[in-house]
Amino acid sequence: MQDIWEYSLTVFMAFFAIMNPIANIPIFVKLTEGQDEKKKKEIAKTSNIVAFLIVLAFILIGQYIFKIFGLTIPAFKVFGGILIFFIGFDMLQSKKTNVHVEGDASFDDGIAISPLAIPILAGPGTIVTAMNFVVKASILYLGITVFIFALIVLMTYYAFIYSSYIVRFVGDKKFVIVGKIMGLIIGVLGANMLIQGIKLAFNI
Numbered sequence: 001m002q003d004i005w006e007y008s009l010t011v012f013m014a015f016f017a018i019m020n021p022i023a024n025i026p027i028f029v030k031l032t033e034g035q036d037e038k039k040k041k042e043i044a045k046t047s048n049i050v051a052f053l054i055v056l057a058f059i060l061i062g063q064y065i066f067k068i069f070g071l072t073i074p075a076f077k078v079f080g081g082i083l084i085f086f087i088g089f090d091m092l093q094s095k096k097t098n099v100h101v102e103g104d105a106s107f108d109d110g111i112a113i114s115p116l117a118i119p120i121l122a123g124p125g126t127i128v129t130a131m132n133f134v135v136k137a138s139i140l141y142l143g144i145t146v147f148i149f150a151l152i153v154l155m156t157y158y159a160f161i162y163s164s165y166i167v168r169f170v171g172d173k174k175f176v177i178v179g180k181i182m183g184l185i186i187g188v189l190g191a192n193m194l195i196q197g198i199k200l201a202f203n204i
Contacts, residue, residue, distance in 0.1 A: 130145065
């Protein structure tokens, strides 16, 4: 029983550190800027469900997916790193990201899929972490991994739908500062992901 609790805590901490529901709030707010609460909830729901299904698929059949399509973790890290870097860069410059166009008529609902669901929520780090936990794992431990990831996804969903209240509580000016700091962190994370992908690709 102790091993199960230790395993569960390890999985929870790993997923929380990778996805970090709180740290993703500035990204969600930026991408959904100008939209009403109903639209934001719809995007939050879609992005988290898609992220959960993507990671679940990799947990169950990830190794086969990579083999069938000839995918590699380095290539996934490189592309994900580039996309995340530019999101962070736009946040630092106080610009709207290229995936966002203000206004209901031209708003791109696809942001729920990309970049929110993938690679921000279900990015290379999340997928690799999940796959690492379930390699040669028993059905019990596989089930625990899925359950804990679902819990993190639920936390992320509520962080997204209450993002407006969190921003209001913190204050606009403070949130701008926090947003820029998070933009810097996100940009660095993207660059780091890119570097890791290059290192893995060339065995550096």
